[in-house]
Amino acid sequence: MTTDSHAPETAPSASRSTAVLPLAPIAEVIESNTRSFWAEVYRGMETPAFGTWVRVNQPTGYELYGLVSHVEVGSVEPNRRAVALGRTEDELRREMPHVLALLRTTFRAQVVAYREPDGRLRQTLPPSPPQIHAFAYACEPEHVCALGAPFDYLRTLVSNPDPAVPVDDLLVAVLGTVYTAQAHPEEGERALIRAGRVLSRLFRDDHERLQSILRRVV
Protein backbone atom coordinates (compact mmCIF):
# COMPACT_ATOMS: atom_id res chain seq x y z
CA MET A 1 0.00 0.00 0.00
CA THR A 2 1.37 3.40 -0.82
CA THR A 3 0.49 6.68 0.75
CA ASP A 4 -0.45 8.27 -2.56
CA SER A 5 -4.13 7.53 -2.22
CA HIS A 6 -4.47 9.15 1.17
CA ALA A 7 -5.60 12.71 1.33
CA PRO A 8 -2.97 14.46 3.40
CA GLU A 9 -4.16 16.21 6.45
CA THR A 10 -3.24 19.78 7.08
CA ALA A 11 -1.45 20.64 10.31
CA PRO A 12 -3.75 20.48 13.39
CA SER A 13 -4.14 24.21 13.80
CA ALA A 14 -2.16 27.30 13.01
CA SER A 15 -1.64 28.19 16.64
CA ARG A 16 -0.13 24.85 17.57
CA SER A 17 1.89 24.11 14.49
CA THR A 18 4.50 25.84 12.45
CA ALA A 19 4.51 23.11 9.82
CA VAL A 20 3.96 24.42 6.32
CA LEU A 21 3.84 21.16 4.39
CA PRO A 22 0.78 18.96 4.76
CA LEU A 23 1.55 15.87 6.79
CA ALA A 24 1.13 12.34 5.50
CA PRO A 25 -0.22 9.63 7.77
CA ILE A 26 2.39 7.06 8.76
CA ALA A 27 0.04 4.24 9.64
CA GLU A 28 -3.54 3.03 9.78
CA VAL A 29 -5.47 1.73 12.78
CA ILE A 30 -6.32 -1.97 12.38
CA GLU A 31 -7.44 -2.91 15.90
CA SER A 32 -8.53 -0.67 18.73
CA ASN A 33 -9.92 -0.28 22.23
CA THR A 34 -10.08 2.63 24.64
CA ARG A 35 -6.70 1.75 26.13
CA SER A 36 -4.65 1.02 23.05
CA PHE A 37 -4.66 0.45 19.31
CA TRP A 38 -2.71 -1.50 16.70
CA ALA A 39 -1.71 0.26 13.52
CA GLU A 40 -0.04 -0.95 10.33
CA VAL A 41 2.77 1.25 9.06
CA TYR A 42 2.41 2.29 5.43
CA ARG A 43 5.05 1.01 3.05
CA GLY A 44 7.81 3.54 2.65
CA MET A 45 6.92 5.34 5.87
CA GLU A 46 9.27 5.49 8.80
CA THR A 47 8.21 3.26 11.67
CA PRO A 48 7.59 5.34 14.82
CA ALA A 49 10.20 4.59 17.49
CA PHE A 50 9.42 2.86 20.76
CA GLY A 51 8.31 5.48 23.31
CA THR A 52 7.33 8.15 20.77
CA TRP A 53 3.91 9.73 20.35
CA VAL A 54 1.40 9.18 17.58
CA ARG A 55 -2.01 10.78 17.15
CA VAL A 56 -5.29 9.74 15.59
CA ASN A 57 -8.14 12.07 14.71
CA GLN A 58 -11.70 11.03 15.39
CA PRO A 59 -14.62 12.09 13.19
CA THR A 60 -16.13 13.55 16.38
CA GLY A 61 -13.35 16.13 16.52
CA TYR A 62 -11.34 14.40 19.23
CA GLU A 63 -7.63 13.88 18.77
CA LEU A 64 -6.22 10.82 20.54
CA TYR A 65 -2.58 10.56 21.63
CA GLY A 66 -0.87 7.20 21.89
CA LEU A 67 2.56 6.12 23.07
CA VAL A 68 4.24 3.55 20.86
CA SER A 69 4.90 0.71 23.27
CA HIS A 70 5.42 -2.31 21.03
CA VAL A 71 6.59 -2.67 17.42
CA GLU A 72 6.43 -5.86 15.36
CA VAL A 73 7.66 -6.86 11.91
CA GLY A 74 6.24 -10.00 10.33
CA SER A 75 4.42 -11.65 7.47
CA VAL A 76 1.27 -10.02 6.13
CA GLU A 77 -0.40 -13.40 5.91
CA PRO A 78 -0.89 -15.35 9.12
CA ASN A 79 -0.30 -18.71 7.42
CA ARG A 80 3.04 -17.68 5.93
CA ARG A 81 6.15 -17.39 8.03
CA ALA A 82 9.36 -15.68 7.09
CA VAL A 83 12.20 -18.16 6.58
CA ALA A 84 15.96 -17.67 6.21
CA LEU A 85 16.78 -17.17 2.52
CA GLY A 86 20.50 -16.44 2.64
CA ARG A 87 20.25 -13.40 0.37
CA THR A 88 21.09 -9.76 0.95
CA GLU A 89 18.34 -7.16 0.84
CA ASP A 90 19.56 -6.06 -2.59
CA GLU A 91 19.40 -9.63 -3.90
CA LEU A 92 15.94 -10.07 -2.43
CA ARG A 93 14.71 -6.91 -4.13
CA ARG A 94 16.14 -8.06 -7.45
CA GLU A 95 15.23 -11.73 -7.46
CA MET A 96 12.50 -12.34 -4.87
CA PRO A 97 10.61 -9.06 -4.85
CA HIS A 98 7.53 -10.58 -3.23
CA VAL A 99 9.35 -11.40 0.00
CA LEU A 100 9.73 -7.81 1.15
CA ALA A 101 6.28 -6.93 -0.17
CA LEU A 102 4.80 -9.60 2.08
CA LEU A 103 6.27 -8.10 5.24
CA ARG A 104 4.57 -5.49 7.29
CA THR A 105 5.33 -3.47 10.38
CA THR A 106 2.69 -2.98 13.01
CA PHE A 107 2.82 -1.18 16.34
CA ARG A 108 0.72 -0.93 19.44
CA ALA A 109 0.19 2.45 21.01
CA GLN A 110 -1.18 2.98 24.50
CA VAL A 111 -3.72 5.78 24.40
CA VAL A 112 -3.07 7.93 27.46
CA ALA A 113 -4.27 11.40 26.43
CA TYR A 114 -6.63 13.15 24.07
CA ARG A 115 -7.63 16.62 22.94
CA GLU A 116 -11.27 17.63 23.01
CA PRO A 117 -12.86 19.35 20.02
CA ASP A 118 -12.60 22.67 21.88
CA GLY A 119 -8.81 22.24 22.19
CA ARG A 120 -8.65 21.12 25.81
CA LEU A 121 -5.97 18.51 26.47
CA ARG A 122 -6.71 15.72 28.93
CA GLN A 123 -4.12 13.26 30.16
CA THR A 124 -6.48 10.34 30.64
CA LEU A 125 -8.15 7.62 28.57
CA PRO A 126 -10.43 8.80 25.76
CA PRO A 127 -14.23 8.37 25.82
CA SER A 128 -14.12 6.10 22.76
CA PRO A 129 -11.45 4.11 20.93
CA PRO A 130 -9.97 5.25 17.64
CA GLN A 131 -11.85 4.13 14.56
CA ILE A 132 -10.56 1.16 12.63
CA HIS A 133 -8.85 2.34 9.40
CA ALA A 134 -8.29 5.80 10.87
CA PHE A 135 -4.96 7.35 9.92
CA ALA A 136 -2.21 7.65 12.51
CA TYR A 137 0.22 10.55 12.34
CA ALA A 138 3.59 11.00 14.00
CA CYS A 139 3.39 13.73 16.65
CA GLU A 140 5.38 16.88 16.01
CA PRO A 141 7.55 18.28 18.82
CA GLU A 142 4.86 20.86 19.62
CA HIS A 143 2.38 18.07 20.29
CA VAL A 144 4.88 16.35 22.58
CA CYS A 145 5.66 19.58 24.44
CA ALA A 146 1.93 20.10 25.00
CA LEU A 147 1.80 16.66 26.59
CA GLY A 148 4.02 17.86 29.41
CA ALA A 149 3.31 18.88 33.01
CA PRO A 150 1.48 17.69 35.04
CA PHE A 151 2.52 14.42 33.37
CA ASP A 152 -0.57 12.61 34.61
CA TYR A 153 -0.18 10.05 31.83
CA LEU A 154 2.94 8.76 33.59
CA ARG A 155 0.67 7.64 36.40
CA THR A 156 -1.50 5.72 33.92
CA LEU A 157 1.58 4.05 32.48
CA VAL A 158 3.01 3.08 35.87
CA SER A 159 -0.16 2.00 37.68
CA ASN A 160 -1.74 0.14 34.75
CA PRO A 161 1.18 -1.14 32.74
CA ASP A 162 0.68 -3.10 29.55
CA PRO A 163 1.68 -6.61 30.68
CA ALA A 164 3.56 -7.22 27.44
CA VAL A 165 5.74 -4.13 27.81
CA PRO A 166 8.58 -3.61 30.31
CA VAL A 167 7.23 -0.39 31.80
CA ASP A 168 10.56 1.02 33.04
CA ASP A 169 12.07 0.76 29.59
CA LEU A 170 9.03 2.47 28.14
CA LEU A 171 9.48 5.26 30.71
CA VAL A 172 13.15 5.63 29.73
CA ALA A 173 12.11 6.05 26.10
CA VAL A 174 9.24 8.43 26.95
CA LEU A 175 11.45 10.67 29.07
CA GLY A 176 13.96 10.77 26.23
CA THR A 177 11.18 12.06 23.95
CA VAL A 178 10.17 14.65 26.56
CA TYR A 179 13.70 15.96 26.51
CA THR A 180 14.31 16.01 22.78
CA ALA A 181 10.96 17.63 21.94
CA GLN A 182 12.06 20.86 23.57
CA ALA A 183 13.73 23.42 21.38
CA HIS A 184 16.57 24.15 23.84
CA PRO A 185 18.53 21.79 26.09
CA GLU A 186 17.76 23.92 29.15
CA GLU A 187 14.03 23.61 28.50
CA GLY A 188 14.51 19.89 27.97
CA GLU A 189 16.23 19.58 31.33
CA ARG A 190 13.46 21.55 33.07
CA ALA A 191 10.81 19.26 31.54
CA LEU A 192 12.80 16.21 32.58
CA ILE A 193 13.07 17.42 36.16
CA ARG A 194 9.33 17.95 36.38
CA ALA A 195 8.63 14.51 34.93
CA GLY A 196 11.22 13.04 37.29
CA ARG A 197 9.41 14.57 40.26
CA VAL A 198 6.15 12.96 39.17
CA LEU A 199 7.89 9.62 38.90
CA SER A 200 9.54 10.01 42.27
CA ARG A 201 6.12 10.55 43.85
CA LEU A 202 4.77 7.54 41.98
CA PHE A 203 7.61 5.30 43.09
CA ARG A 204 7.56 6.69 46.65
CA ASP A 205 10.55 5.09 48.33
CA ASP A 206 11.78 3.03 45.46
CA HIS A 207 14.78 5.28 44.76
CA GLU A 208 16.68 2.46 43.18
CA ARG A 209 14.01 2.09 40.50
CA LEU A 210 13.84 5.82 39.83
CA GLN A 211 17.63 6.07 39.68
CA SER A 212 17.76 3.18 37.25
CA ILE A 213 15.33 4.97 34.94
CA LEU A 214 16.93 8.40 35.13
CA ARG A 215 20.42 6.93 34.66
CA ARG A 216 19.29 5.52 31.35
CA VAL A 217 17.70 8.76 30.11
CA VAL A 218 20.70 11.06 30.30
Added chain:
Amino acid sequence: MLDLHRLQVQFKDFGAYRSLEETRMAVRLERALAALEACDGCWEELRALTEREKPGWLVPALRESPAAVYPRGTRPTPVTVVAADGSQIYPDRHVEPTCFLLNVSRIAFQYGTHEEPLMESVPAFRYRRDEVDELADEVAVDASSEVVSAFRDEQELEALLETARRARVEGRPIVALADGTLIRWMLRAMRNRALEERLLARYTRLLAEFHADRLPIASYISMPGNTEVVNLLRLHRGEHRAAELDEEASLVGLVDRRLFARTLAPGERSAVFESASHIQREYAPEIRIHYFYLHVPHPVAPEIARVEIPAWVADDGGLLDLVHAVVLSECEKGEGYPLILSEAHERAVIRAHERALFYELVERQLTTSGLPFTGSNKQASKRRPTV
Protein backbone atom coordinates in the same frame (compact mmCIF):
# COMPACT_ATOMS: atom_id res chain seq x y z
CA MET B 1 -16.01 -42.54 9.18
CA LEU B 2 -13.16 -44.65 7.94
CA ASP B 3 -12.77 -48.24 9.17
CA LEU B 4 -8.98 -48.38 9.24
CA HIS B 5 -8.86 -52.07 10.11
CA ARG B 6 -10.74 -53.00 6.97
CA LEU B 7 -8.61 -50.64 4.94
CA GLN B 8 -5.39 -52.18 6.25
CA VAL B 9 -5.91 -55.42 4.28
CA GLN B 10 -6.37 -53.45 1.07
CA PHE B 11 -3.20 -51.51 1.77
CA LYS B 12 -1.19 -54.74 1.89
CA ASP B 13 -2.48 -55.72 -1.56
CA PHE B 14 -1.79 -52.21 -2.77
CA GLY B 15 1.87 -52.45 -1.72
CA ALA B 16 2.32 -55.81 -3.44
CA TYR B 17 0.63 -54.60 -6.62
CA ARG B 18 2.73 -51.44 -6.77
CA SER B 19 6.02 -53.28 -6.43
CA LEU B 20 5.01 -55.60 -9.26
CA GLU B 21 4.06 -52.59 -11.42
CA GLU B 22 7.37 -50.90 -10.64
CA THR B 23 9.28 -53.95 -11.84
CA ARG B 24 7.22 -53.98 -15.05
CA MET B 25 7.77 -50.25 -15.61
CA ALA B 26 11.51 -50.59 -15.08
CA VAL B 27 11.63 -53.15 -17.89
CA ARG B 28 9.49 -50.95 -20.14
CA LEU B 29 11.67 -47.96 -19.40
CA GLU B 30 14.79 -49.81 -20.59
CA ARG B 31 12.97 -50.77 -23.78
CA ALA B 32 11.81 -47.19 -24.30
CA LEU B 33 15.33 -45.84 -23.80
CA ALA B 34 16.65 -48.28 -26.37
CA ALA B 35 13.92 -47.22 -28.81
CA LEU B 36 14.67 -43.54 -28.26
CA GLU B 37 18.33 -44.12 -28.98
CA ALA B 38 17.50 -46.19 -32.05
CA CYS B 39 15.31 -43.55 -33.67
CA ASP B 40 17.76 -40.70 -33.01
CA GLY B 41 19.50 -41.13 -36.36
CA CYS B 42 16.38 -41.81 -38.40
CA TRP B 43 13.80 -39.50 -36.85
CA GLU B 44 12.62 -38.20 -40.25
CA GLU B 45 11.46 -41.70 -41.07
CA LEU B 46 9.63 -41.81 -37.80
CA ARG B 47 8.03 -38.48 -38.63
CA ALA B 48 6.85 -39.89 -41.94
CA LEU B 49 5.51 -42.88 -40.08
CA THR B 50 3.52 -40.67 -37.66
CA GLU B 51 1.98 -38.89 -40.65
CA ARG B 52 1.19 -42.12 -42.46
CA GLU B 53 -0.07 -44.32 -39.66
CA LYS B 54 -3.05 -43.60 -37.50
CA PRO B 55 -2.24 -45.62 -34.39
CA GLY B 56 -5.19 -44.38 -32.38
CA TRP B 57 -2.91 -43.01 -29.69
CA LEU B 58 -1.88 -39.41 -29.32
CA VAL B 59 1.48 -39.05 -31.05
CA PRO B 60 3.31 -35.72 -31.31
CA ALA B 61 4.41 -34.23 -34.61
CA LEU B 62 8.20 -34.24 -34.85
CA ARG B 63 10.34 -31.19 -35.62
CA GLU B 64 13.68 -32.69 -34.65
CA SER B 65 15.07 -35.87 -33.17
CA PRO B 66 13.05 -36.82 -30.11
CA ALA B 67 16.34 -37.70 -28.42
CA ALA B 68 17.70 -34.14 -28.72
CA VAL B 69 18.87 -32.52 -25.48
CA TYR B 70 19.61 -28.84 -24.86
CA PRO B 71 21.66 -27.36 -22.03
CA ARG B 72 20.41 -24.46 -19.97
CA GLY B 73 21.32 -20.92 -20.94
CA THR B 74 21.70 -17.86 -18.76
CA ARG B 75 18.61 -15.92 -17.83
CA PRO B 76 18.83 -12.30 -18.95
CA THR B 77 18.78 -9.55 -16.33
CA PRO B 78 16.70 -7.46 -16.07
CA VAL B 79 13.74 -9.51 -17.22
CA THR B 80 10.00 -9.17 -16.70
CA VAL B 81 8.08 -12.25 -15.64
CA VAL B 82 4.32 -12.18 -15.20
CA ALA B 83 1.91 -14.83 -14.00
CA ALA B 84 -1.77 -15.30 -13.25
CA ASP B 85 -3.73 -17.97 -11.49
CA GLY B 86 -7.34 -18.42 -10.50
CA SER B 87 -9.62 -20.14 -8.06
CA GLN B 88 -13.35 -20.26 -7.63
CA ILE B 89 -16.29 -20.89 -5.41
CA TYR B 90 -18.37 -23.27 -7.50
CA PRO B 91 -22.10 -22.83 -7.61
CA ASP B 92 -23.46 -24.79 -4.67
CA ARG B 93 -26.38 -27.04 -5.56
CA HIS B 94 -27.62 -26.64 -1.99
CA VAL B 95 -27.71 -22.86 -2.10
CA GLU B 96 -30.23 -20.66 -3.83
CA PRO B 97 -29.94 -18.32 -5.69
CA THR B 98 -27.30 -19.85 -7.96
CA CYS B 99 -24.11 -17.84 -7.92
CA PHE B 100 -20.40 -18.39 -8.11
CA LEU B 101 -17.17 -16.52 -7.62
CA LEU B 102 -13.96 -16.36 -9.62
CA ASN B 103 -10.80 -15.00 -8.07
CA VAL B 104 -7.92 -14.31 -10.44
CA SER B 105 -4.46 -13.15 -9.39
CA ARG B 106 -2.03 -11.00 -11.32
CA ILE B 107 1.67 -11.02 -10.54
CA ALA B 108 4.47 -9.10 -12.26
CA PHE B 109 8.10 -9.18 -11.17
CA GLN B 110 10.77 -6.99 -12.71
CA TYR B 111 13.73 -9.22 -11.90
CA GLY B 112 17.12 -7.63 -11.57
CA THR B 113 15.65 -4.26 -10.65
CA HIS B 114 14.36 -2.61 -7.51
CA GLU B 115 10.99 -1.89 -9.13
CA GLU B 116 7.97 -2.70 -6.97
CA PRO B 117 6.31 -6.04 -7.72
CA LEU B 118 2.68 -6.18 -8.78
CA MET B 119 0.70 -8.66 -6.68
CA GLU B 120 -3.06 -8.51 -6.64
CA SER B 121 -6.19 -10.55 -7.06
CA VAL B 122 -9.47 -9.52 -8.59
CA PRO B 123 -12.69 -11.27 -7.57
CA ALA B 124 -15.63 -11.53 -9.97
CA PHE B 125 -19.00 -12.36 -8.46
CA ARG B 126 -21.34 -13.97 -11.00
CA TYR B 127 -25.02 -14.15 -10.27
CA ARG B 128 -26.97 -12.62 -13.18
CA ARG B 129 -29.30 -14.88 -15.10
CA ASP B 130 -27.33 -14.40 -18.34
CA GLU B 131 -24.02 -15.06 -16.59
CA VAL B 132 -25.29 -18.19 -14.93
CA ASP B 133 -27.24 -19.24 -18.01
CA GLU B 134 -24.28 -18.86 -20.30
CA LEU B 135 -22.43 -21.33 -18.18
CA ALA B 136 -25.36 -23.63 -17.59
CA ASP B 137 -25.17 -27.00 -19.18
CA GLU B 138 -28.18 -27.68 -21.32
CA VAL B 139 -28.52 -31.04 -19.66
CA ALA B 140 -27.81 -30.12 -16.05
CA VAL B 141 -29.79 -27.32 -14.44
CA ASP B 142 -26.94 -25.70 -12.54
CA ALA B 143 -23.85 -24.21 -14.04
CA SER B 144 -21.60 -27.21 -13.81
CA SER B 145 -18.16 -27.20 -12.22
CA GLU B 146 -16.49 -27.95 -15.55
CA VAL B 147 -18.03 -24.89 -17.14
CA VAL B 148 -16.99 -22.65 -14.26
CA SER B 149 -13.46 -24.09 -14.46
CA ALA B 150 -13.36 -23.41 -18.19
CA PHE B 151 -14.54 -19.88 -17.58
CA ARG B 152 -11.89 -19.43 -14.88
CA ASP B 153 -9.16 -20.65 -17.26
CA GLU B 154 -10.28 -18.04 -19.74
CA GLN B 155 -10.22 -15.32 -17.08
CA GLU B 156 -6.73 -16.41 -16.06
CA LEU B 157 -5.46 -16.13 -19.62
CA GLU B 158 -7.08 -12.73 -20.00
CA ALA B 159 -5.54 -11.53 -16.73
CA LEU B 160 -2.16 -12.85 -17.88
CA LEU B 161 -2.43 -10.94 -21.14
CA GLU B 162 -3.44 -7.70 -19.43
CA THR B 163 -0.71 -8.06 -16.81
CA ALA B 164 1.90 -8.72 -19.49
CA ARG B 165 0.78 -5.64 -21.41
CA ARG B 166 0.88 -3.54 -18.26
CA ALA B 167 4.23 -4.80 -16.98
CA ARG B 168 6.08 -4.79 -20.29
CA VAL B 169 9.07 -2.45 -20.38
CA GLU B 170 10.52 -1.32 -23.70
CA GLY B 171 13.71 -3.23 -24.49
CA ARG B 172 13.35 -5.66 -21.58
CA PRO B 173 12.62 -9.33 -22.30
CA ILE B 174 9.36 -10.65 -20.92
CA VAL B 175 7.82 -14.07 -20.28
CA ALA B 176 4.20 -14.70 -19.31
CA LEU B 177 3.85 -17.87 -17.28
CA ALA B 178 0.62 -19.81 -16.82
CA ASP B 179 -0.11 -22.81 -14.67
CA GLY B 180 -1.37 -25.99 -16.31
CA THR B 181 -1.98 -26.81 -19.94
CA LEU B 182 -2.76 -24.41 -22.79
CA ILE B 183 -4.50 -27.20 -24.68
CA ARG B 184 -8.23 -26.98 -24.06
CA TRP B 185 -8.85 -30.71 -24.32
CA MET B 186 -11.15 -30.60 -21.28
CA LEU B 187 -13.68 -28.57 -23.26
CA ARG B 188 -14.31 -31.69 -25.32
CA ALA B 189 -15.70 -33.37 -22.22
CA MET B 190 -18.54 -30.87 -22.06
CA ARG B 191 -21.85 -31.87 -23.47
CA ASN B 192 -22.76 -28.39 -24.67
CA ARG B 193 -21.28 -28.18 -28.14
CA ALA B 194 -22.20 -24.55 -28.82
CA LEU B 195 -20.73 -23.41 -25.53
CA GLU B 196 -17.61 -25.45 -26.15
CA GLU B 197 -17.09 -23.66 -29.43
CA ARG B 198 -17.68 -20.25 -27.87
CA LEU B 199 -15.22 -20.90 -25.04
CA LEU B 200 -12.63 -22.29 -27.41
CA ALA B 201 -12.97 -19.35 -29.79
CA ARG B 202 -12.48 -16.89 -26.95
CA TYR B 203 -9.48 -18.81 -25.60
CA THR B 204 -7.70 -19.05 -28.93
CA ARG B 205 -8.43 -15.38 -29.60
CA LEU B 206 -6.58 -14.53 -26.37
CA LEU B 207 -3.67 -16.76 -27.37
CA ALA B 208 -3.56 -14.98 -30.71
CA GLU B 209 -3.32 -11.64 -28.93
CA PHE B 210 -0.17 -12.78 -27.14
CA HIS B 211 1.24 -13.48 -30.58
CA ALA B 212 0.07 -10.19 -32.05
CA ASP B 213 1.72 -8.30 -29.17
CA ARG B 214 4.84 -10.49 -29.25
CA LEU B 215 4.38 -11.51 -25.63
CA PRO B 216 5.95 -14.96 -25.22
CA ILE B 217 3.69 -17.18 -23.17
CA ALA B 218 4.55 -20.51 -21.61
CA SER B 219 2.71 -22.79 -19.26
CA TYR B 220 4.16 -25.06 -16.62
CA ILE B 221 2.90 -28.53 -15.79
CA SER B 222 4.29 -30.22 -12.74
CA MET B 223 4.35 -34.05 -12.75
CA PRO B 224 2.83 -34.37 -16.22
CA GLY B 225 1.00 -37.62 -16.88
CA ASN B 226 1.37 -37.46 -20.67
CA THR B 227 2.47 -40.45 -22.70
CA GLU B 228 2.79 -38.87 -26.15
CA VAL B 229 6.52 -39.39 -26.60
CA VAL B 230 6.23 -42.95 -25.30
CA ASN B 231 3.42 -43.46 -27.83
CA LEU B 232 5.82 -42.26 -30.50
CA LEU B 233 8.30 -44.91 -29.43
CA ARG B 234 5.57 -47.53 -29.50
CA LEU B 235 4.97 -46.54 -33.10
CA HIS B 236 8.67 -46.83 -33.81
CA ARG B 237 8.62 -50.31 -32.28
CA GLY B 238 5.70 -51.28 -34.50
CA GLU B 239 3.30 -51.84 -31.62
CA HIS B 240 0.47 -50.44 -33.76
CA ARG B 241 0.79 -53.40 -36.09
CA ALA B 242 0.18 -55.96 -33.38
CA ALA B 243 -3.28 -57.47 -33.64
CA GLU B 244 -3.62 -57.61 -29.90
CA LEU B 245 -1.93 -55.56 -27.22
CA ASP B 246 0.80 -57.64 -25.57
CA GLU B 247 1.08 -55.88 -22.22
CA GLU B 248 4.34 -57.57 -21.36
CA ALA B 249 6.11 -56.61 -24.58
CA SER B 250 4.61 -53.11 -24.87
CA LEU B 251 5.60 -49.72 -23.49
CA VAL B 252 2.01 -49.05 -22.51
CA GLY B 253 1.55 -47.41 -19.13
CA LEU B 254 4.96 -45.73 -19.17
CA VAL B 255 4.77 -41.94 -18.85
CA ASP B 256 7.01 -39.52 -20.73
CA ARG B 257 8.47 -38.02 -17.57
CA ARG B 258 10.05 -41.33 -16.55
CA LEU B 259 11.75 -41.56 -19.90
CA PHE B 260 13.15 -38.04 -19.72
CA ALA B 261 14.21 -38.45 -16.12
CA ARG B 262 16.85 -40.77 -17.56
CA THR B 263 17.92 -38.72 -20.58
CA LEU B 264 17.95 -35.17 -19.22
CA ALA B 265 20.62 -33.87 -16.84
CA PRO B 266 19.59 -31.21 -14.27
CA GLY B 267 18.57 -28.02 -16.07
CA GLU B 268 18.45 -29.60 -19.53
CA ARG B 269 15.42 -29.59 -21.78
CA SER B 270 14.20 -32.09 -24.33
CA ALA B 271 13.39 -31.59 -27.98
CA VAL B 272 10.30 -29.57 -28.83
CA PHE B 273 7.28 -31.62 -29.85
CA GLU B 274 4.06 -30.44 -31.41
CA SER B 275 0.96 -31.63 -29.63
CA ALA B 276 -1.40 -33.58 -31.85
CA SER B 277 -4.38 -33.15 -29.53
CA HIS B 278 -7.51 -33.09 -31.68
CA ILE B 279 -8.66 -29.80 -30.22
CA GLN B 280 -5.51 -28.25 -31.70
CA ARG B 281 -7.22 -28.24 -35.08
CA GLU B 282 -9.21 -25.30 -33.77
CA TYR B 283 -5.98 -23.37 -33.07
CA ALA B 284 -4.45 -21.20 -35.78
CA PRO B 285 -1.07 -22.66 -36.94
CA GLU B 286 1.07 -19.98 -35.21
CA ILE B 287 -0.54 -20.59 -31.81
CA ARG B 288 -0.68 -24.40 -31.94
CA ILE B 289 0.73 -25.72 -28.72
CA HIS B 290 4.18 -27.27 -28.61
CA TYR B 291 5.98 -28.57 -25.58
CA PHE B 292 9.28 -29.70 -24.15
CA TYR B 293 10.26 -31.54 -21.02
CA LEU B 294 12.57 -29.97 -18.49
CA HIS B 295 14.68 -31.50 -15.75
CA VAL B 296 13.95 -29.28 -12.76
CA PRO B 297 16.87 -29.59 -10.38
CA HIS B 298 16.23 -30.08 -6.68
CA PRO B 299 18.54 -31.53 -4.01
CA VAL B 300 15.91 -33.96 -2.72
CA ALA B 301 13.08 -34.18 -5.23
CA PRO B 302 14.15 -33.32 -8.80
CA GLU B 303 11.36 -33.68 -11.32
CA ILE B 304 10.58 -33.64 -15.01
CA ALA B 305 8.16 -30.85 -15.84
CA ARG B 306 6.37 -30.16 -19.08
CA VAL B 307 6.51 -26.65 -20.52
CA GLU B 308 4.00 -25.69 -23.20
CA ILE B 309 4.52 -22.90 -25.70
CA PRO B 310 2.72 -21.74 -28.84
CA ALA B 311 4.28 -22.46 -32.23
CA TRP B 312 5.56 -18.91 -32.73
CA VAL B 313 7.64 -19.19 -29.53
CA ALA B 314 8.84 -22.69 -30.46
CA ASP B 315 9.97 -21.38 -33.87
CA ASP B 316 12.10 -18.63 -32.35
CA GLY B 317 15.31 -20.07 -30.87
CA GLY B 318 15.91 -16.95 -28.80
CA LEU B 319 12.46 -17.05 -27.22
CA LEU B 320 12.73 -20.76 -26.61
CA ASP B 321 16.02 -20.26 -24.73
CA LEU B 322 14.45 -17.36 -22.82
CA VAL B 323 11.51 -19.50 -21.69
CA HIS B 324 13.88 -22.36 -20.77
CA ALA B 325 16.11 -20.07 -18.69
CA VAL B 326 13.27 -18.17 -17.02
CA VAL B 327 11.36 -21.32 -16.03
CA LEU B 328 14.52 -22.88 -14.60
CA SER B 329 15.42 -19.79 -12.63
CA GLU B 330 11.84 -19.66 -11.32
CA CYS B 331 12.01 -23.30 -10.24
CA GLU B 332 15.35 -22.83 -8.52
CA LYS B 333 14.09 -19.88 -6.51
CA GLY B 334 10.82 -21.65 -5.78
CA GLU B 335 12.49 -24.87 -4.61
CA GLY B 336 11.32 -27.03 -7.46
CA TYR B 337 8.24 -25.10 -8.60
CA PRO B 338 8.13 -21.69 -10.31
CA LEU B 339 8.27 -19.07 -7.60
CA ILE B 340 6.00 -16.67 -9.45
CA LEU B 341 3.36 -19.37 -9.92
CA SER B 342 3.41 -20.09 -6.18
CA GLU B 343 2.81 -16.41 -5.55
CA ALA B 344 0.05 -16.33 -8.15
CA HIS B 345 -1.55 -19.29 -6.42
CA GLU B 346 -1.24 -17.71 -2.97
CA ARG B 347 -2.96 -14.59 -4.24
CA ALA B 348 -5.73 -16.45 -6.03
CA VAL B 349 -6.58 -19.15 -3.53
CA ILE B 350 -9.87 -18.88 -1.64
CA ARG B 351 -9.51 -20.53 1.75
CA ALA B 352 -12.25 -22.43 3.56
CA HIS B 353 -12.98 -19.61 6.00
CA GLU B 354 -13.17 -17.11 3.13
CA ARG B 355 -15.63 -19.37 1.36
CA ALA B 356 -17.78 -19.48 4.49
CA LEU B 357 -17.50 -15.71 4.76
CA PHE B 358 -18.54 -15.34 1.13
CA TYR B 359 -21.78 -17.24 1.75
CA GLU B 360 -22.36 -15.32 4.95
CA LEU B 361 -22.05 -12.05 3.02
CA VAL B 362 -24.38 -13.32 0.28
CA GLU B 363 -26.89 -14.27 2.94
CA ARG B 364 -26.52 -10.96 4.77
CA GLN B 365 -26.95 -8.99 1.55
CA LEU B 366 -30.15 -10.86 0.73
CA THR B 367 -31.52 -10.59 4.25
CA THR B 368 -30.87 -6.85 4.32
CA SER B 369 -32.87 -6.53 1.12
CA GLY B 370 -35.66 -8.60 2.66
CA LEU B 371 -35.03 -11.50 0.29
CA PRO B 372 -34.89 -15.20 1.05
CA PHE B 373 -31.64 -17.15 1.11
CA THR B 374 -32.00 -20.89 0.94
CA GLY B 375 -29.36 -23.25 2.13
CA SER B 376 -30.67 -26.80 2.02
CA ASN B 377 -31.23 -28.83 5.16
CA LYS B 378 -28.73 -31.36 3.89
CA GLN B 379 -26.01 -28.72 3.89
CA ALA B 380 -27.00 -27.54 7.36
CA SER B 381 -26.87 -31.09 8.73
CA LYS B 382 -23.34 -31.53 7.40
CA ARG B 383 -22.28 -28.47 9.33
CA ARG B 384 -23.89 -29.59 12.60
CA PRO B 385 -23.50 -33.31 13.13
CA THR B 386 -25.23 -34.51 16.31
CA VAL B 387 -25.09 -37.64 18.44
